[in-house]
Amino acid sequence: GQNIDQPTEMTATEGAIVQINCTYQTSGFNGLFWYQQHAGEAPTFLSYNVLDGLEEKGRFSSFLSRSKGYSYLLLKELQMKDSASYLCAVRGTNDYKLSFGAGTTVTVRA
Amino acid sequence: GAGVSQSPSNKVTEKGKDVELRCDPISGHTALYWYRQSLGQGLEFLIYFQGNSAPDKSGLPSDRFSAERTGGSVSTLTIQRTQQEDSAVYLCASSSGGIQYFGAGTRLSVL
Numbered sequence: 001g002q003n004i005d006q007p008t009e010m011t012a013t014e015g016a017i018v019q020i021n022c023t024y025q026t027s028g029f030n031g032l033f034w035y036q037q038h039a040g041e042a043p044t045f046l047s048y049n050v051l052d053g054l055e056e057k058g059r060f061s062s063f064l065s066r067s068k069g070y071s072y073l074l075l076k077e078l079q080m081k082d083s084a085s086y087l088c089a090v091r092g093t094n095d096y097k098l099s100f101g102a103g104t105t106v107t108v109r110a
Numbered sequence: 111g112a113g114v115s116q117s118p119s120n121k122v123t124e125k126g127k128d129v130e131l132r133c134d135p136i137s138g139h140t141a142l143y144w145y146r147q148s149l150g151q152g153l154e155f156l157i158y159f160q161g162n163s164a165p166d167k168s169g170l171p172s173d174r175f176s177a178e179r180t181g182g183s184v185s186t187l188t189i190q191r192t193q194q195e196d197s198a199v200y201l202c203a204s205s206s207g208g209i210q211y212f213g214a215g216t217r218l219s220v221l
Contacts, residue, residue, distance in 0.1 A: 004152065031208065033210075035212075041214055042201070042215065043153075043201070087152070089153075091208075096141065096158060097166070097169070098153070098210065099152075100154075101152050102150060102151055102152045
């Protein structure tokens with residue numbers, strides 16, 4: 001099975017940086033995904049890591065360490081529209097379904 | 111369509127009634143998933159369809175839950191004899207590779 005942990009809430013100031021950590025314990029690993037979900041809306045894909053290291057996409061970056069069962073999502077130059085829930089999800093080996101953490105609600109304040 | 115479409119967006123029902131939730135995946139996507147999102151909990155996998163293969167129903171919480179996918183496209187999730195604990199947001203996703211694209215979900219409230 002999969003056990004995925006991430007903080008429940010984080011607050012940051014507009015223009016600042018926030019790092020959302022995700023730790024996982026899984027019976028197999030075939031990739032880690034980050035999604036953003038605004039209240040009442042569909043989760044939208046942000047990033048995918050399958051190898052160790054940092055993936056950068058504009059203001060968002062995601063890091064993975066498979067040996068530590070650890071990932072983080074880094075949000076830079078925060079904007080008010082970044083206030084949302086961020087979901088960490090793991091896909092197991094030979095597995096197509098995703099196992100999700102409970103999500104981290106990020107609030108950006110002016 | 112441009113994205114995954116789900117209907118209705120909201121459904122209020124009485125305990126004991128049956129409900130049907132619909133999902134229209136992205137055109138050409140062969141894989142379709144149903145998840146359930148309860149307050150304060152992560153998305154919970156329910157069922158997976160891939161092409162003409164037998165679906166993976168391992169996540170369905172009870173035999174009151176069933177799903178179909180007709181013609182490899184539209185899917186319907188049916189919940190029979192609804193219970194209050196079935197209240198949640200039901201999300202559908204589709205993919206043609208690794209990334210799953212989600213619909214906005216159906217918020218089900220069982221009174």
